[in-house]
Amino acid sequence: MIRILPEPPIWKAAIAFDFDDTLVLKSGGGSLNSHFFDCIQWVRGSYGVAWGIATGRSLYQLIEGFNEASFPVLPDFVVAREREIYFPGQFGRWVPHDSWNQRCERDHERLFRKSKRVFAKVRKFIEAKTAARWVSVEGDAAGIVASSEGEMDEIQSFIEGLARQANLSFERNSIYLRFSHRSYNKGSGLVEAAERWGITPEHILAVGDNFNDLSMLQPEVSAACGCPANAVDPVKEFIRQRGGKVAGKPGAEGVVEVLGHYFAP
Numbered sequence: 001m002i003r004i005l006p007e008p009p010i011w012k013a014a015i016a017f018d019f020d021d022t023l024v025l026k027s028g029g030g031s032l033n034s035h036f037f038d039c040i041q042w043v044r045g046s047y048g049v050a051w052g053i054a055t056g057r058s059l060y061q062l063i064e065g066f067n068e069a070s071f072p073v074l075p076d077f078v079v080a081r082e083r084e085i086y087f088p089g090q091f092g093r094w095v096p097h098d099s100w101n102q103r104c105e106r107d108h109e110r111l112f113r114k115s116k117r118v119f120a121k122v123r124k125f126i127e128a129k130t131a132a133r134w135v136s137v138e139g140d141a142a143g144i145v146a147s148s149e150g151e152m153d154e155i156q157s158f159i160e161g162l163a164r165q166a167n168l169s170f171e172r173n174s175i176y177l178r179f180s181h182r183s184y185n186k187g188s189g190l191v192e193a194a195e196r197w198g199i200t201p202e203h204i205l206a207v208g209d210n211f212n213d214l215s216m217l218q219p220e221v222s223a224a225c226g227c228p229a230n231a232v233d234p235v236k237e238f239i240r241q242r243g244g245k246v247a248g249k250p251g252a253e254g255v256v257e258v259l260g261h262y263f264a265p
């Protein structure tokens, strides 16, 4: 049974972790070192830190991940699909942040309607020139799964070279790419979620490993940042340049290192 933690008397900071390959390693079979939970519960209780997961997974896929990794407690917030916000409610139900999620959905519908031609071009390109797949499902109208990182590099440069709607952006996570509205990403979702406790970017720490984490690793979103040792090079480089913490260990062990860097026991 996953517990919901009681709220600390004052909320002073927020931390967002990416899920896949930041907390849970592909190579680790979905499990997570329990030391992470000791650390995060200590940080939460001692410093009044709200912690959450910002992920490319849908909420449903993330809940599966929590179960696989035997999460003993639920996070204080979730940013799913790199843009939807949820808070834990009673009886283990997740409560959507309605005003944000509804505006997000409307903005995406409108933008994607206007972007049909651009999507058709991208689709034609990947079907003719690559082994990648175009993915269009409910709630996720426009995405690509490539067969390799190199292939996704190629697709990414093709997309970057296209004339497209000013608001049309995308989030890339290794071989996955999801089109999105420029105003919605892990970064803007994190800032909005932290607002719930009146926490501003000077008191936010973000930790991630891949391209789709870069939006929350920006200084205007998180004053503090870090990544595990397995992060992709551009993310490591970005964090180093910002003066953040690049951990020496991969996955959750690296995340614990990042926590130790910012929160002294």
Ligand SMILES: [Mg+2]
Residues within 6 Å of the ligand: 018, 019, 020, 021, 022, 173, 208, 209, 210
């Ligand atoms: Mg990741």
